[in-house]
Amino acid sequence: MRDAYHEELNSIGTDLVDMAQLVSSAMRRATTALLDADLALAQGVIEGDEQVNALQHALENRAIDLLARQQPVATDLRIVVTSLRMSADLERSGDLAKHVAKLAQLRAPGRAIPDDLNDTIGEMGELAQRLMNQAADVLVSRDVDRALAMERDDDHMDTLHRTLFQHLLDKHWKHGVETAVDVTLAGRYYERFADHAVAVANRVVYLVTGEHADTLTPPPVIPAGNLP
């Protein structure tokens, strides 16, 4: 009985990891679609989001079923409830990847992002995807230090977001209002996606330590030159 129970609890964890990996891959492909104006790739991301939604639905039903039949308490109960919240973060992240893909479609065959912002948007996409992969790793490893270290990558996302705004608000901006609107929305999608990845990791921190991530100290950065 208790074995089947822990199997069910584990399979909720596996579903979360699957969702995180799916949305990370979706955001990678959406970014490529956006930068290359690749319609087919964008369409694949949009259609693929159904799979994320289906996973969330299945996870939710499984969690409610487990609550009803096994009536977990204490830590296990917190795990189930927190998993429900994490699945909502991941489902929303899938939506955001889809929004990026739709932006790619909207302006095709043209490109929504002007050349001089390619690098910044490319970096935001890369960082968003990396943060989500890290969230997936933290779901598996429950490594608190690794989770807290994500704050740094998220700070870098904020820096990139500010860079985007500096370009937009520069008086020499020459790409017109439509592109400004697209860039504003794209920036917001990446920033929110990163927030959700960090939120997932922070919920793991809370499960493991009982403390909220913002009260804990992230591990020190070891400069590459000092590594043995």
Add this chain to the structure above:
Amino acid sequence: MRDAYHEELNSIGTDLVDMAQLVSSAMRRATTALLDADLALAQGVIEGDEQVNALQHALENRAIDLLARQQPVATDLRIVVTSLRMSADLERSGDLAKHVAKLAQLRAPGRAIPDDLNDTIGEMGELAQRLMNQAADVLVSRDVDRALAMERDDDHMDTLHRTLFQHLLDKHWKHGVETAVDVTLAGRYYERFADHAVAVANRVVYLVTGEHADTLTPPPVIPAGNLP
């Protein structure tokens, strides 16, 4: 014992209604602050969001406590789990009202919204607030027809959002890129806020009927002239 139990279940419902009313009021004040460049009003909205977060925190702890001690099953279990999701919608709505208030602060003493978009933004703010009040009503009344009728107001929000984009993308747009960025973000905040209000109402529909709102038919519109 069971009386205390239903009292706890009810008080979770009351918390949700309180949250919905708080964020509805926050969005009303944030919109006024945005349109009037009223710094003090904006600051009040930003500080007031702490109260929404505290309510969500309390609700979450109460729900987990109730799951652990009372181990509800069937409908009651679904109510508790759904309440957790609704509280997340409402907490996020509070953030969005705060974002609108921050936009007001960012451009003060100037106004972020140009005169010719005052009406559209005003209407979006009014509609956002009304949708959230309707969500609060649906939480109390569990009135499925009323919940489904909200789709129409939400469609109107989409129309207003499109109007905003038409202005932005009009070749005669004369307010510059900074204002275009502000208007783009404001539009997105109102649209998302409305989505969360509708999501809350749709979750009530699912609790009451066991069906998802998008599979049900909204009640017919009765033109005002045909009323007795």
